[in-house]
Amino acid sequence: MADKLPIRYYKPKSEFKFDITDIQNFVYDMSRCIKCKGCTWVDHTYMPGTKFMTRCPSAEKYQFDAYGAYGKMRIGHAMAEGRLDWNEKAVEIMYACTLCGACDVGCKRNLDLEIELTLESLRVKAVQDGVGPMPAHKKIADNISRTHNMYGSPAEKRTAWTTGAIKPAAKAEILYFPGCTASYINKEIAQSTAKILKAAGADFMLMPEERCCGNTLFSVGMLDEARASAKHNIEEVRKSGAKTLLTSCAECLRTWKVDYPKMLGISTEELGFEVIHLVEYADEMIKNGALKMKKPFQTRMTYHDACSLSRLSEPWTPYEGKRGWMGCVEPRLKRRRGSNGVYAQPRDILRAIPGVELIEMPRTRENAFCCGAGRGTREAFPDFATWAAKNRMEEVKDIGAETLVSSCPRCKNNFAQAVKAGGIDVQVLDISEVISAAIEA
Amino acid sequence: MAISKEIYKALESVAGPEYISDDPVICEGYRSGPGGYEAGLGYERVMTTVPGCVIMPRTTEEVQRIVKICYRNDIPYVPYSTGFYGPRSHPHVEDALLIDLKRMNDFVLDEKHFYVEVGPGMVYSPIQEECMQHGAYVVIGGGGAQASAIANLIGDGWSPLSHRIGLPHRRILGTEIVMPDGELLKMGSLAQGDDPFWGEGPGPDLRGLLRGYTGLRGCLGIVTRMAIKTLPFQPERLEPTGISPNTALTLPEKRVKWINFTVPSKDEQVKSMREIGHAEIAGAVTKVPLFWRAIAKAECKEEFWDIWGKETEESVANFFIVRVLLIGYTSEEQMEYDERVLMDIMNEVGGIARRTKPSDESWIKNADSAGMWLMCGGYVSVDYVIETLSQSPGHGPCYAELKKKYTPPLMPDYGDPGWFQSFEMGHQGYSEFLVYWDPDDDTNPVDQFYVDTSKMNIKNRFYTSLLGPHQPLYLTGPKYGPNYHEFLLKVKNEFDPKWMSHPPVPLAHDVFVERAPWMHHMKDWESPADIPK
Numbered sequence: 001m002a003d004k005l006p007i008r009y010y011k012p013k014s015e016f017k018f019d020i021t022d023i024q025n026f027v028y029d030m031s032r033c034i035k036c037k038g039c040t041w042v043d044h045t046y047m048p049g050t051k052f053m054t055r056c057p058s059a060e061k062y063q064f065d066a067y068g069a070y071g072k073m074r075i076g077h078a079m080a081e082g083r084l085d086w087n088e089k090a091v092e093i094m095y096a097c098t099l100c101g102a103c104d105v106g107c108k109r110n111l112d113l114e115i116e117l118t119l120e121s122l123r124v125k126a127v128q129d130g131v132g133p134m135p136a137h138k139k140i141a142d143n144i145s146r147t148h149n150m151y152g153s154p155a156e157k158r159t160a161w162t163t164g165a166i167k168p169a170a171k172a173e174i175l176y177f178p179g180c181t182a183s184y185i186n187k188e189i190a191q192s193t194a195k196i197l198k199a200a201g202a203d204f205m206l207m208p209e210e211r212c213c214g215n216t217l218f219s220v221g222m223l224d225e226a227r228a229s230a231k232h233n234i235e236e237v238r239k240s241g242a243k244t245l246l247t248s249c250a251e252c253l254r255t256w257k258v259d260y261p262k263m264l265g266i267s268t269e270e271l272g273f274e275v276i277h278l279v280e281y282a283d284e285m286i287k288n289g290a291l292k293m294k295k296p297f298q299t300r301m302t303y304h305d306a307c308s309l310s311r312l313s314e315p316w317t318p319y320e321g322k323r324g325w326m327g328c329v330e331p332r333l334k335r336r337r338g339s340n341g342v343y344a345q346p347r348d349i350l351r352a353i354p355g356v357e358l359i360e361m362p363r364t365r366e367n368a369f370c371c372g373a374g375r376g377t378r379e380a381f382p383d384f385a386t387w388a389a390k391n392r393m394e395e396v397k398d399i400g401a402e403t404l405v406s407s408c409p410r411c412k413n414n415f416a417q418a419v420k421a422g423g424i425d426v427q428v429l430d431i432s433e434v435i436s437a438a439i440e441a
Numbered sequence: 442m443a444i445s446k447e448i449y450k451a452l453e454s455v456a457g458p459e460y461i462s463d464d465p466v467i468c469e470g471y472r473s474g475p476g477g478y479e480a481g482l483g484y485e486r487v488m489t490t491v492p493g494c495v496i497m498p499r500t501t502e503e504v505q506r507i508v509k510i511c512y513r514n515d516i517p518y519v520p521y522s523t524g525f526y527g528p529r530s531h532p533h534v535e536d537a538l539l540i541d542l543k544r545m546n547d548f549v550l551d552e553k554h555f556y557v558e559v560g561p562g563m564v565y566s567p568i569q570e571e572c573m574q575h576g577a578y579v580v581i582g583g584g585g586a587q588a589s590a591i592a593n594l595i596g597d598g599w600s601p602l603s604h605r606i607g608l609p610h611r612r613i614l615g616t617e618i619v620m621p622d623g624e625l626l627k628m629g630s631l632a633q634g635d636d637p638f639w640g641e642g643p644g645p646d647l648r649g650l651l652r653g654y655t656g657l658r659g660c661l662g663i664v665t666r667m668a669i670k671t672l673p674f675q676p677e678r679l680e681p682t683g684i685s686p687n688t689a690l691t692l693p694e695k696r697v698k699w700i701n702f703t704v705p706s707k708d709e710q711v712k713s714m715r716e717i718g719h720a721e722i723a724g725a726v727t728k729v730p731l732f733w734r735a736i737a738k739a740e741c742k743e744e745f746w747d748i749w750g751k752e753t754e755e756s757v758a759n760f761f762i763v764r765v766l767l768i769g770y771t772s773e774e775q776m777e778y779d780e781r782v783l784m785d786i787m788n789e790v791g792g793i794a795r796r797t798k799p800s801d802e803s804w805i806k807n808a809d810s811a812g813m814w815l816m817c818g819g820y821v822s823v824d825y826v827i828e829t830l831s832q833s834p835g836h837g838p839c840y841a842e843l844k845k846k847y848t849p850p851l852m853p854d855y856g857d858p859g860w861f862q863s864f865e866m867g868h869q870g871y872s873e874f875l876v877y878w879d880p881d882d883d884t885n886p887v888d889q890f891y892v893d894t895s896k897m898n899i900k901n902r903f904y905t906s907l908l909g910p911h912q913p914l915y916l917t918g919p920k921y922g923p924n925y926h927e928f929l930l931k932v933k934n935e936f937d938p939k940w941m942s943h944p945p946v947p948l949a950h951d952v953f954v955e956r957a958p959w960m961h962h963m964k965d966w967e968s969p970a971d972i973p974k
Binding site: 031032033034035036037038040041043044045046047048049050053063064065066067068070071072073074075077078084087089090093105106108109110111112325326327328329330332333335337338339343365366367 | 460462464465466467469470471472474475478480495497523524525541543544546548563564565566567568569570571574585586587681682683684685686687688689690741742743746806807814815816817852877879880
């Protein structure tokens with residue numbers, strides 16, 4: 001538009017792309033942060049009052065501006081311009097963050113800045129510069145390298161959850177990817193998922209040689225290792241002929257649906273198979289009558305939106321373009337704002353269970369407060385992760401919920417630990433367990 | 442003087458080791474930065490720097506102790522609440538201590554006596570939500586939902602909701618301020634007891650001094666506690682709806698309703714506002730600029746420019762809208778009565794009611810100034826005047842004419858005459874401009890435009906808000922006083938003889954003009970030779 005004006009506005013067009021391996025791609029975003037702190041506060045429309053005002057665990061816990069996205073943008077900008085070097089505090093600041101996407105959707109309510117990508121890119125830069133990731137992350141990387149799972153458990157025990165009546169098919173349209181946590185730690189989630197699929201009349205197969213999705217590798221900036229995981233896993237699914245990859249873990253979902261394409265420079269569509277979470281499948285089956293939930297569950301329940309299933313789950317499309325006058329880009333960019341995350345399906349499922357009284361927490365959907373476990377946080381900053389879970393549990397208690405449900409084993413574990421440590425009288429369940437219990441005749 | 446280890450230890454003993462840091466990375470997080478309100482301009486580049494140390498007190502007593510340590514050791518300090526609104530609230534001198542007040546976010550609502558009491562870390566939208574849950578509302582506005590209520594009220598504090606109540610100092614009740622040397626000053630009834638209900642005496646009533654006209658950015662001390670008057674509201678819930686970025690409050694239409702009217706001309710706009718005020722109806726009455734409509738429609742900044750690019754000088758010149766918020770404060774019947782009165786007024790001026798969404802996106806709970814940055818990703822600056830309702834609408838065309846001289850780098854606005862509205866039931870008229878530019882353009886003309894705006898207001902006798910710390914004090918002071926500058930500096934010297942509290946405010950813009958070579962030719966006013974360079 002500027003070109004058509006009678007007065008010439010000077011602004012050379014600069015090329016950029018959504019490539020997190022080069023922080024220079026995000027200098028514009030870092031330099032245009034206005035410090036409104038929309039990244040930290042709950043959307044003003046949904047602001048619940050003077051309790052539960054914020055949605056950024058990092059800013060809330062550590063308080064200094066440096067820990068909020070606005071601070072990280074300034075620090076990152078200074079680093080990108082060579083005005084500031086890494087030190088121990090800088091590394092801590094970049095990793096003591098759940099990368100939960102709350103800041104990204106908050107910012108994109110008013111601006112068009114790519115905060116999440118910038119934060120991911122800063123972690124990649126930390127690894128490139130030899131200061132990242134944190135020691136705990138290196139341990140996970142070592143575990144994955146040795147045993148193909150983040151816990152360092154024996155690879156051959158990965159399918160030990162398939163006991164009793166659980167009989168994965170040799171070939172099926174649906175490939176169930178339970179991920180490391182449901183395979184080794186929370187087997188009840190994998191088992192419940194299998195039961196739900198069976199009840200819906202769907203065969204499923206497993207990957208012949210399932211390996212960690214690489215969520216933590218990607219999240220902490222170890223892109224070479226993460227890319228290797230992505231290539232292997234995608235190839236395995238393609239070879240299997242599966243049309244749908246189904247996860248019961250929100251972190252795995254995002255890794256497959258968003259991070260893999262992002263790392264490989266392709267779109268989610270170009271994976272060649274659909275990636276969905278159990279709740280998307282179950283919701284459809286319930287609505288078309290294939291899955292019936294008849295067993296009552298008398299409880300006052302609330303649902304916690306796992307970040308990677310909600311605001312971070314929109315499909316990925318690579319972007320390469322030019323930025324011109326007023327920061328406008330061409331070609332036109334459809335920005336990921338978290339608006340189309342999986343919000344309705346889990347709620348519809350839970351409401352369909354007889355006896356369930358579903359109540360919302362003050363911070364819900366795109367404003368939800370992260371449990372604190374994901375993206376390498378629990379491993380490197382266990383105290384912070386526990387603090388975040390306790391903060392969220394305060395909300396659960398505030399609304400008088402008896403049962404807290406999420407759709408990610410990472411959330412479940414972190415909440416369960418907070419409940420145990422705090423002696424809180426709240427039952428923590430994964431949504432797969434709830435559905436599974438409701439379909440038992 | 443840099444903060445020595447000894448002084449650091451002393452400060453640490455006040456707030457605790459968790460809440461103080463001189464780590465360069467922590468300090469970098471407090472940079473004003475090139476994004477935001479007037480940031481990236483010469484003022485930001487020339488006048489601001491990162492702090493030497495940051496401390497986060499929790500209580501008034503801690504603030505006092507910190508300030509006393511600073512005063513004793515000649516450490517300049519800057520109070521900082523939420524950090525929004527740009528360079529003027531950031532350190533202007535090297536090695537300053539930034540006192541981050543966000544932990545002081547106490548909140549008390551006194552439903553019976555219609556006030557809330559807040560600390561400087563409490564922001565607007567939670568306060569409004571709490572108030573609405575108790576049948577009340579506050580008028581804070583200005584900086585927006587996510588800005589400190591106290592900073593807002595001592596800085597700006599006006600919004601369309603000011604229609605009923607006017608200038609912000611009317612809403613400030615009992616207030617507590619830590620003076621630049623650490624002494625505690627309590628204003629209003631707080632001077633006699635722990636009851637902030639009353640803002641005026643028997644204690645000293647320094648509220649006007651404290652806030653100046655558009656705030657003095659903490660150069661006269663740190664407000665640590667303030668009671669704010671609330672106003673009665675209607676009882677129905679304004680239900681949040683939508684998903685980000687398209688969220689809004691659904692209005693209970695029998696009690697709260699926006700109606701947009703088009704009217705034939707500017708005269709009718711002004712007349713309708715005056716009549717609405719005289720009839721003592723409505724909660725807000727405003728004429729909005731056309732580009733706000735483009736912001737509301739656009740899903741992204743590129744779309745904004747597509748929409749805005751279709752406007753012309755003619756379409757902008759013929760855009761006469763009056764936007765009215767009706768509130769049935771006491772009953773549905775009152776609402777119906779107000780609506781009938783409104784329709785009578787609008788019929789008289791030839792106004793036509795347009796289809797209006799039954800929701801509020803921007804004002805009641807949001808004061809959503811952050812949304813105004815959409816189109817350029819980071820910039821806005823304003824000129825605003827509070828005048829009579831007959832004088833303020835004349836400000837827009839004058840300002841629009843001046844803008845032409847600086848376009849580019851200012852965005853093409855096709856002669857947009859800004860927005861204006863009535864305050865205090867038509868007693869006051871408010872006129873405001875938002876101007877945008879691409880920070881990557883040559884922004885020196887924007888710095889010059891800022892000062893030229895002041896000269897325009899002086900010449901045309903618009904009672905500009907850009908006094909004191911927003912403009913060279915020696916330019917504006919003699920013209921608005923005639924000794925405003927001398928008065929303000931005497932007060933500053935009395936309160937803060939060592940100039941430790943946010944130096945060199947209120948002379949910061951004078952210093953900027955001296956330091957920035959591209960500003961020198963603008964200087965046609967007298968100032969003392971000893972202004973720091």
